[in-house]
Amino acid sequence: MAQKPTVFIDGEAGTTGLGIRERLLSLPVQIHSVDPRRRKDPEARADAMAACDLVVLCLPDKASREAVGMIDSMAASGGRTPKVLDASTAFRTSSDWAYGFPELSSDQPEIIRQAARVSNPGCYPTGAIALLRPLIDAGVVPSDFPVAINAVSGYTGGGRGMIEEQERDGGPPFLLYGLGLAHKHIPEIERHAGLTRRPLFVPSVGHFPRGMIVSVPLHLDLLNRNARAEDLKRILEEYYCDSAFISVCEAESTLIADALAGSDKMELRIHCNAQHQHIVLTARLDNLGKGASGAAIQNIALMLGVSPD
Ligand SMILES: NC(=O)C1=CN([C@@H]2O[C@H](COP(=O)(O)OP(=O)(O)OC[C@H]3O[C@@H](n4cnc5c(N)ncnc54)[C@H](OP(=O)(O)O)[C@@H]3O)[C@@H](O)[C@H]2O)C=CC1
Ligand SMILES: CC(=O)N[C@@H](CCC(=O)OP(=O)(O)O)C(=O)O
Secondary structure (H helix, E strand, C coil), X not given: CCCCXXXXXXXXXXXXXXXXXXXXXXXXXXXXXXXXXXXXXXXXXXXXXXXXXXXXXCCCHHHHHHHHHHHHHHHHCCCCCCEEEECCCCCCCCXXXXXCCCCCCCCHHHHHHHCCEEECCCHHHHHXXXXXXXXXXXXXXXXXXXXXXXXXXXXXXXXXXXXXXXXXXXXCCEEECCCCCCCCCHHHHHHHXXXXXXXXXXXXXXXXXXXXXXXXXXXXXXXXXXXXXXXXXXXXXXXXXXXXXXXXXXXXXXXXXXXXXCCCCEEEEEEEECCCCEEEEEEXXXXXXXXXXXXXXXXXXXXXXXCCX
């Protein structure tokens, strides 16, 4: 029997690392771990990287950059190097990294399959890009449209620090943040949605563990091609008709943010008031599911050429 490919998760004990580890059990791969006491020891990590086919970086941005530096040094000294999937924000707009959103275009799965380095999308960008990219590609939303994006995330989006804080102290019921209007996900959304004007982005966090809604309000009469809500819905339905993870659903009068907690799926909706020519596009997902570990598993399967047992 052929040997199973090996995967090392650097940051295995963190929120995203644990989610990926759990989901890896569904793939025919072998997990290579380091002794937990040496999990931050560069030598132990370098040995693990040299021994595996794919390393998944589930680290803060700075530590991710350092890990990629270690792999670059291994390559420079002629060593065997693993493929890399990075969960941080560090390389999501780098042109020499593939963007790990298989539903981005029909070419994207093959791009990911061939790539040595893939960046896993951010949780908020996953929702925003899924809504906007098809409509921009279709020419309905102009690429320079002044887009404003609102979003709410469960507190696990803030990693271990925020989880401990919210679970220890109760945490505020709802908190608007990123009010300097310079959230780290804005360049990623702009680039991969195909926008040429920087979008406004206002994130928030609620006192619930996991779940997310990303909303994009638009004035229908400012869009191209006299588009109606039905046209936008049809564009999204055609774009995602082959996706096992993204579905286009009927509008609802209310949306509960954590309804997809524990799932790797994402639901897109178009809410419309035709009389006032107002629409709101919404994406609902689990920030730790399709927004992190679920997407990582899709990418790992493509990068290693494996599928669930
Ligand atoms: N949580 C989420 O919803 C999402 C997170 N991400 C991204 O994934 C990455 C990880 O985030 P998340 O899992 O939430 O964060 P966590 O804080 O939960 O986990 C990070 C892990 O990395 C470890 N770590 C930190 N520095 C080093 C180092 N130098 N060497 C080895 N291990 C190290 C931490 O250990 P210790 O705690 O001991 O410091 C911890 O176990 C981040 O870049 C984040 O932006 C992406 C999508 C969604
Ligand atoms: C609630 C919360 O704090 N969320 C995080 C983003 C979470 C995340 O997943 O960011 P990456 O995908 O880029 O790692 C934040 O706003 O910085």
